Amino acid sequence: MNNKKCSELPPDVVDVLVVGYGPAGATLAALLGRYGVSTLVLDKTHEVLLMPRAIALDNEALRILQLAGLAEDAFEKIVIPEVRMHSPVLGQFARANTAGCIDGHPKLVTFYQPDLEHAMRDKISQLASVTSMGGLKLESLAEEPDCVVASIRDQKGRRHLIRARYLVGADGASSRVRSLIGQDFKGETYAEDWLIVDAGNRHQSAIDHVEFICDPERPAPHMPAPGGRERWEFMLRPGETREQMESPESIARLIAPWIDPRELQIERKAVYRFHARCCNSFSKGRIFLVGDAAHITPPFVGQGLVAGLRDVANLAWKLAWVLGGQASPSVLDTYDEERRPHAKAMIDMAKLMGRLVMPRNKLAAFLIHGLMRTLALTPATRKYFEELAIKPKHIFRQGLFVRHRRRDKLVRGGLFPQAWVRNAKQQVHLSDEALGDHLTLVGFGVDPLSLLSPAQVVSWVNLGGNFLHLGACGQRPGGNCAFIEDLNHAILPLAPKGTLVVVRPDRHVMHHAPSKQAAKLVQTCMDLMSSGDSTADSVSFTIGEPLRMRA
Known part of the structure; x- marks a missing residue:
């Protein structure tokens, strides 16, 4: 169980x-x-x-x-270095660079x-x-x-x-x-049905990247997965049925460009409709x-x-x-x-992205894919697609944080970066491990504990707060605050020395301010956590059939 x-x-x-x-x-x-x-x-x-x-x-x-x-x-993962987009007419017309890491983790993996x-x-x-x-x-x-x-x-x-x-x-x-x-x-349900096929025993033959075969006749995303698996997704044409497309003969025909039908081992086949x-x-x-x-x-x-x-x-x-x-x-x-x-x-x-890489007719495919290939020739537009600048940043517009100021590199309402650090015991780990399960007051090159009165420290701890001193590589701790070194200088350049940052348990930035405003910063965050009157206690409603007490 x-x-x-x-x-x-x-x-x-x-x-x-x-x-x-x-x-x-x-x-x-x-x-x-x-x-x-x-x-x-x-x-x-x-x-x-x-x-x-x-x-x-x-x-x-x-x-x-x-x-x-x-x-x-x-759990096992495959790191994906790139996503390629192929046209039967233009060849590879676009790519996304997914190599490397952000915040200590690969940009893209399959699992x-x-x-x-x-x-x-x-x-x-x-x-x-x-x-x-x-x-x-x-x-x-x-x-x-x-x-x-x-x-x-x-x-x-x-x-x-x-x-x-x-x-x-x-x-x-x-x-x-x-x-x-x-x-x-x-929202909407797309008009196209798609056949998903997961094949096994592909240890020596699977591709090492993700590719989109952008053929308007039959678009087909294709990618590897752990355990020697590979996945294909084929768009169904008008008139094709689930029963017809899930038949062994249809699957063998569709995957023939990649696999000899005699070697095909299907783990899963299913037709489903995309939703948004x-x-x-x-x-x-x-x-x-x-x-x-x-x-x-x-x-x-x-x-x-x-x-x-x-x-x-x-x-x-x-x-x-x-x-x-x-x-x-x-x-x-x-x-x-x-x-x-x-x-x-x-x-x-x-x-x-579905409209860009999977146009529904040949003319649209030629025009869109040709435009994307042309845009890839200029650095600015190439970065937009190739370096994933098109992806919406996980930055809140409004919510449980102090409003962002445009000139700041460290974005309130955005994610606090993660990097490799070394603690006072000379152990190397990712910085989130030092943040722990707390609302953490982080001092950039300064001990945040030294900037607050004993009463303010107690109030912060009672709020579920913690303290962390982030120093430069080679700096040694002083005082009683937990201390880590920013080994690759990945976090400290985002704010001036002496900055205090409040990082929420979900790693989003709640607030930051210069160290001279430490008391005000802490109080502002305490006010945010206690702001507003509860509406939940005044709401009462019944959903579904009436409840009966257990016999």
């Missing part, structure tokens, strides 16, 4: 109930467990589905998995989703505050002034009532939670949506699962701080405020 603590009955009361135990729900549970939150995660099934589904992760996603406690070698899910469930099994259970189906919800009451049905037909301070729907594109709170998807959809709100009262339950992204830029991981990193720490009494419940309103605009921007980018 992949579920921990499969006791006969689920607990009656829990702080957070997570519905759905896929990658997003499991990562949320792992993060909540790291913060010590009492969490129950439920799923209709007991086991991880042993089928490849999501296949791509970027550096941000890998950093979130690091935040959730997964070691670098927790095998069951491996990731098993690794995350193994991590959760080590967390005392998290319980996972399978074979349970959500039937209805009711929100009371201080909790959500979920009616759950088990495989024996018994009904259970679970009271949770907060509930999170991580139950995928056909989310029961989303339908119960009336957050129907807005997003809810009008990612929350209602004490109920939240994450991942595919909140938004679905076309796969042209590999951002579907990545977006869900961004959701849970944003939401988990806010739930933990509110439940711990260190933040006002109104802080939870910033989850939707911060995440929804970026999720929509990613969906729009995926739709644009």
Whole structure:
């Protein structure tokens, strides 16, 4: 069994109930467990589905998995050095450079989703505050002034009532939670069906990059995956049926340019339709949506699962701080405020890339691909596509941070960079390990503890705060503050010496200011965490069928 603590009955009361135990729900549970939150995660099934589904992760996603406690070698990955785009007429007309690292992680990797899910469930099994259970189906919800009451049905037909301070729907594109709170998807379903084929036993033959065969007659993305796997995606033509295209004969014919049909070993074949959809709100009262339950992204830029991981990193720490009494419940309103605009921007980018690399007719393909090839000749436009400048930056427009000033390199509301550092014990590690699971006050070349009064230090610690002194390579610590050296001078150049930076647990910058404003900076952040009146306690509504007390 992949579920921990499969006791006969689920607990009656829990702080957070997570519905759905896929990658997003499991990562949320792992993060909540790291913060010590009492969490129950439920799923209709007991086991991880042993089928490849999501296949791509970027550096941000890998950093979130690091935040959730997964070691670098927790699951196998293939680092992708580039993405090539081929035209049958023009040849290779564009490429994206995905070589190298950002924030200590590769820009792009492929992976095998069951491996990731098993690794995350193994991590959760080590967390005392998290319980996972399978074979349970959500039937209805009711929100009371201080909790959500979920009616759950088990495989024996018994009904259970679970009271949770907060509930999170991580139950995928056909989310029961989303339908119960009336957050129907807005967006479009593409007219094209696609056949996905995952082949095994490709250890010696698989390509080492991602390629898009941009043939308007039959577009086909193609990529490698761990375990000697390769994936192809073929767009169906009008009149072609699922049954016809999933036949062994059709698959062998489509993959013949790459594989001798006699050597073809199919692990998975499935026809599905691309979606581009997003809810009008990612929350209602004490109920939240994450991942595919909140938004679905076309796969042209590999951002579907990545977006869900961004959701849970944003939401988990806010739930933990509110439940711990260190933040006002109104802080939870910033989850939707911060995440929804970026999720929509990613969906729009995926739709644009789909139109650029997969035009529907030969004339459009010739014109668009010819233009892209021409644009690649000039440095500015080449950087836009080749160096991924087209990708929307994960910078919040508004939310739980102090508004950004244009001239600053270190962006408030943006991600705090990660780099290799060395601690006072001469141990080398990535800087997020020093930030830990805290709201951290980082001093650039200055000890932040030395700038605050004892009362201010106590107030910051009570807020879930921590302190970190970031020094230059070769600098030695002084004082009682935790200290790290910026070994490659990757972080310190972003702000003047003496700058203080408040980094949220999800690694976004809340605020920064010169050291002479230390007291004001701390107070501003404390005010942000306590700002506004709670609206959750005044909301009460019933969803789905009426609840009946357990017999």
